[in-house]
Amino acid sequence: MQYRDVHEAAFTDRWPGLEFVRTSRTSAGERTPRFDAEAELTRQWTKAVTAASFTPRSTTAPSPARRAAEAIVAELLPRMNAQPDRWAGKTGAQDRLLLLGLAARTLAAAADNVQLSERDWASAVGLTRDVVTSRLKVLIQQGWIARVQRSAGPWAAVWRIGRPGGGKQRSGAVFSAELEQRLQGELEHARADIWHARSLGVLGLRVWELLSSERLSVKQVAARLGVCAATVRNKIAALQSYGLATSSGRAYQGRSRLARAAALAGVTGAHADRVRLYRLQSAVFVWWFTTRYQPERSDALAEWGMFPTPDEAENVHPVDIALAYGVTSTGPPVQATTWGAAMAAQERHREHDPGSWWELVAATRAALPAPDMLLAPHQWAATAA
Template identity: 30%
Template sequence: MSPRDRVRIASTDPTGAVLNEYASTYACAAEPPPTVWAVNLADDDGLFRLIAFDFDAGQDPARAAHDADGLSERLERLGIEHVLCASGPSGGRHIWLSLAEPATPDLVKALSIAVKRAYPSLDRTPLTNPATGCCRPPGAPHRNGGVSTVIRGHEWDLASPWVTVSQLLELTEELNREHPAPGVTQIRAEAGPLPVDAQGHLYLPGPRRALPTGSQEALNTRIEATQDASTILWTVLIGAAAARWHYNDVLQHLRTAPGLEHARTLRGHTAHSARRQRPRHGSQSPEAILAAEWRRAVTHVATTPRQAGEDPTFEPRAQHIAELVETIQDRATASPGRWNTGGGPADRRVLDALCLLALQAVQPIIEADIRRLALITGIGRETARTSLIRLSQDGWITRTEEASGPHGASWTIDPQDTIHNQPDHTRPQAVTRAEGAGAAHRNLLLTELTDKLHASNHDAFTGNGSLSLHLGNVYALVAEERTLPQLTRLTGQTTLETLKNLSELQSVQLIKRTINGWTQTSSRNLDQLARNRGTAGRLNERAKTYLAERILWAWWQQEHQWMTTPGTKSRRTPLGQTTLALGPILDAYPIYPRSARHRADHHAARQALKAGALQHLIPTAA
């Protein structure tokens, strides 16, 4: 069943113990190798001839068995021939498919992502590297004793390939439909108030895009007397907000666009009578209605995840940003020595955070101020600032726009602009790309980076008396069970240095040894360690401080903008009064507190913040 004339054999450590790594090869012969061995899944041309779904027992053998059984039942329903095996004594499972026609790495990668999202115990590694990806077939020995044993199906089926590329595509698309990826993640409240333009209208930061197809069609829809004009207006506005339009971009269509009829007119007195013009002035004027609905739409888009299907441009953008982030992460993993000394541990967290923000924004350029990065990574704002400088100097990122007013600096994780300069390659099976593959890939990377940053972003690794940032990063690496050689390679340290780190984490009961390597213990142990070391609550206090600082700065910048913008002096709201009582142009911020000498009173502004003066500007999920 091997696609090549050589199989892969397991490596051993200096003591002779067999490792779960297959660096050497062995010529196929009548007799199998004398040690643990595995077959490559792809042929010498890099095309997959076998598919092996490896469900890792790890800490939860029952989960591996449950996931394998679930996938096996799905394959049976779809008529896909397969063989289910118990991989060895630890409770892992393998599901094998033998392909009647070769599958490209892109298709197999998309399949592995879809299966991983539905069945989390899957180890994608064998399916992501056509050069060395391998798995132990039925009958092959396990390094801890026993052999891979068939549970369902017959091993001889693997020598008579039946599975087609179209069946792989059908499986991938079914899983993607059942586990849709969100188009845009919601803006978290700790990010501070939403930005406002010179006239006080909310907007979402980022480069402006064309309206989604549905919103463009709604903008051009002529309203009949029986139609719900408010729904059509809402469709236009949420699409415009998501596409990073500003209020003035919509306002210029108010007089002519059919889809904005609800802002111009009222429903007739009867179901079939003509619509009536709105008053020219006051809270029911066209400008006032449009401004109020725009504010509601921006807040809705900021706090509600949008589905990928709402924007036809989403899938290619998701595909490009996922491929870019994966390339960056692979490059960083291949340079482990860069991240384990000096400022390296903080730099890797900041790079991961920028990748996470780019995935959320579905674009490589993101606005990322140092306080936001500090909260995501669990480091201080000054540490985040110096990390950005080092990453920029080393060519990992590039600053595209300086900080200005209420906005932080913008950075790109794509200094060479590879997204817009991709060569045009003609690939076999291009027509078989699975629907939703880009969105699924993005979603998987979002989950992996979020989990990684969350694991190290804890009071136990924060400030004096805590464990180091580097130990926090090592702790995050063992969220999945890993061997000592794997951890040595990922940290870029010697075996002795890695063992020292692992022993220190084990001594405080944050990780434990297993039959296959190292893995985390309960997260409750992290909380207990923080309490024992007197560091509990530090990140929460830091978050409160940074949020207050960001809101104060945005408030003062808006005050300065009001003072220097002609024609806005009459539209001020005294502190303590709601902005919703204003006319068509909303000034989102009240008057900045002043002293008796009419100078800015920053102390009074802080006190007003504590009293909730600007709470209406902070987006919260419904």
């Protein structure tokens, strides 16, 4: 990790393990915000770098589970590259991102079977949950991925990368740090705010990636992406208008370029807003299940109260619900459903204490019954389908 990665983890993603950077413990056993959290992070980073410089490199080899995960990913990526026509068009580009997202999660978990919700999947690859839901069906049918276990209540489904020939075939590809770096870099680019601009989207991302890698004509880009030349010209024109490409077809790269383009397009923070919305939705789902399964012994219910009733929802102002969903409050009022009221309530709790709020959501989910306890009997036989 570099300093900017730790900074983002501490102050943007607000990792619970870095709470000591943001706050300090008082004599009463409580935590209070630090006067200069940035300086504390710099001090701790300097200590870590100094300690690392005096620490001899470990010769420990990766664990067998990690090596197995690396082999799966090393086999997948060449197989994807060998079928460029499969990733043509808008849906093909979306399918490609979903596979890359599953490959990254497989490496991170060092396991061939990984638990991954549709919302987390969408957040990891810069797509919407609706797109993930529709495209997963196609990838399952074609054997690119397999669902090991269905989702149950607030527990996500378990997935694995599809293995042609029952997993006995191997392409001979070797996993490397460069391969993982390219994978992570592509997913990082996909999560950039600029692709939320209506004139770009996932096809704009693919055009920008191709122009960043080599000099290609409009016809060559169109042939590789499986779209018409007019679509490519429109995307290039949009990239030029946001300062991401020149008139000669050369693309500009870098985080700062992407950030400036997002500011110019008026979509700065769009990805973070979507992540926030999906976290709120997950929290509401956990809240509902907690009210149903653990109404007597839950720290979450002690802080949040019971899940709203229809009568309580009617008393929630539509503007509060609209703000919780991140939609404009100037349009038609949002219907005051129990789900909307719960979203508004969770947004208030999140704003009050974002760090401990998500920790409480995670702890509450972990205290709920295991997935196999929540599955209906008719789903048991289908979990390995």
